[in-house]
Every structure is written in structure tokens, then in C-alpha cells.
Amino acid sequence: MTEDLKRAAAEKAVEEYVESGDVVGLGTGSTASHAVRRIGQLIAAGELHGIRGVPTSARTAALAREAGIPLVDLADSRPAVTIDGADEIAPDLSVVKGLGGALLREKIVAHASLRGLVVVADGSKSVGSLGGVPLPVEVEPFGYEATLAALASLGCEPTLRLEGQGSQTGDPGRPYVTDGGHYTADCLFPDGIAEPGALETEIKRIPGALETGLFVGLAHAAVVARADGIEIME
Numbered sequence: 711m712t713e714d715l716k717r718a719a720a721e722k723a724v725e726e727y728v729e730s731g732d733v734v735g736l737g738t739g740s741t742a743s744h745a746v747r748r749i750g751q752l753i754a755a756g757e758l759h760g761i762r763g764v765p766t767s768a769r770t771a772a773l774a775r776e777a778g779i780p781l782v783d784l785a786d787s788r789p790a791v792t793i794d795g796a797d798e799i800a801p802d803l804s805v806v807k808g809l810g811g812a813l814l815r816e817k818i819v820a821h822a823s824l825r826g827l828v829v830v831a832d833g834s835k836s837v838g839s840l841g842g843v844p845l846p847v848e849v850e851p852f853g854y855e856a857t858l859a860a861l862a863s864l865g866c867e868p869t870l871r872l873e874g875q876g877s878q879t880g881d882p883g884r885p886y887v888t889d890g891g892h893y894t895a896d897c898l899f900p901d902g903i904a905e906p907g908a909l910e911t912e913i914k915r916i917p918g919a920l921e922t923g924l925f926v927g928l929a930h931a932a933v934v935a936r937a938d939g940i941e942i943m944e
């Protein structure tokens with residue numbers, strides 16, 4: 711059921727926001743994967759022409775190749791639009807991302823996109839305010855203990871993400887390593903996140919905190935599928 715909603719949101723976003731000739735930022739995660747597959751199907755059916763994709767992870771690059779989407783990187787072209795999933799979406803379209811482990815590259819691609827980010831999700835991701843899930847922060851492995859202590863001083867409970875947790879596979883007990891060679895701290899703010907923009911700025915002041923899963927001002931639309939229909943938030 712949830713999978714059907716994820717697919718419905720992703721396919722609607724492709725229909726509404728992707729045009730022939732576009733370079734498309736391809737997000738990471740189970741919902742974004744449905745968009746990648748849909749773009750591949752439309753290329754194969756001759757309904758989309760001249761599409762190229764910028765993948766946000768090695769996983770997505772492999773899926774896109776399988777789906778028949780030609781790939782380019784940011785050195786060659788800027789995406790027109792990026793379609794990606796989220797872990798939480800607030801009414802003002804600020805989002806938490808990164809539980810799937812690819813937030814730094816996702817943010818670089820979304821930020822480079824000319825028409826911005828389109829978030830795709832099932833209704834469970836739509837929230838009144840952010841912070842019900844831990845906020846992922848990508849951190850430099852060198853001195854990560856000090857970085858986690860600095861994050862804790864901001865009022866959260868940071869946990870180093872390990873392989874085998876959540877959607878991460880691999881050797882249980884070892885730190886999860888991102889495509890960029892970094893660790894991830896999952897930071898639970900017990901009272902939620904009242905001011906996402908201010909928190910993002912605070913976290914980015916910590917030298918070892920490379921990027922946060924707070925995407926503020928990057929999404930220009932969210933396509934949210936529920937059992938009773940699809941909502942487009944703009």
C-alpha cells in the first residue's frame with residue numbers, strides 16, 4: 711500500500727515536472743527510485759526525448775543505467791529539476807532528508823537545479839513541523855567524536871549511524887560510510903525542530919559537520935500521495 715502511494719507520487723511528479731530535453735537530478739531512496747524507473751519507461755516508450763540524469767548516489771546511478779537513462783555529471787550540465795524523496799515535509803516545504811544515507815550529494819544536486827527540488831512522498835511524511843525523526847548530519851570521519859559532542863551541545867542526542875541499520879546494508883557494527891567517504895550522525899531533537907533555517911546555520915558552524923539533512927528553501931513543490939488522492943504543494 712505504502713509502496714503504491716510512493717509510486718503514485720513519483721509518477722505524478724514526473725508527469726508534472728519533467729519535460730523532454732531536461733537534465734534531471736535523480737534522487738535516492740525507495741520513492742525516488744519509482745521516478746527513475748518511470749522516466750526510463752517513458753524514454754523507452756518514446757514519450758520523453760533527450761533526457762539526461764544526474765544521479766545523487768552510486769545506487770541511483772546503477773538504477774538509472776538499468777532504466778536506460780543516459781547520465782551526465784554536474785561538470786557538464788545543471789539539472790533543470792531534481793526529483794527526490796524525503797523523511798519529513800513541513801507545510802512551508804522545508805524538509806528533512808538523509809535517512810537513506812545520501813544527503814550531501816542530494817543537496818548539492820538539488821541546489822544546482824534551475825527549477826529547484828520536487829519532493830515526492832507518501833502521506834506519512836507530511837508533518838506539521840519537523841523533528842519527529844532524527845536529523846541526519848553528514849560528518850567528517852576525522853575527529854567525529856568531537857563533532858558528535860558539538861552536535862549534542864545544540865540540544866540533540868546524536869548517534870553514529872552503523873552499517874546494517876535502517877536501509878543501510880553491510881557489516882553490522884561498522885560506521886556507515888557515504889558515497890563521499892563520510893560518516894552520518896542521526897540527531898534526535900527531543901522537542902522537535904522549531905526553526906530549521908537557524909538550526910542549519912548553527913550546525914554548519916561545527917567544522918566537522920559537512921552538511922545537514924535540513925533542506926530549507928530548496929523545494930519548490932512536493933507531491934504527496936494519500937489513499938484519497940494526490941496533493942501538490944507549491
Ligand code: 5RP
Pocket residue numbers: 737738739740741742794795796797806807808809810811812813816
Ligand atoms: C536519502 C533520502 C531519501 O530520499 C529519504 O530517506 C526518503 O527515502 P524513502 O523514499 O525510501 O522513504 O533522503 O538520503
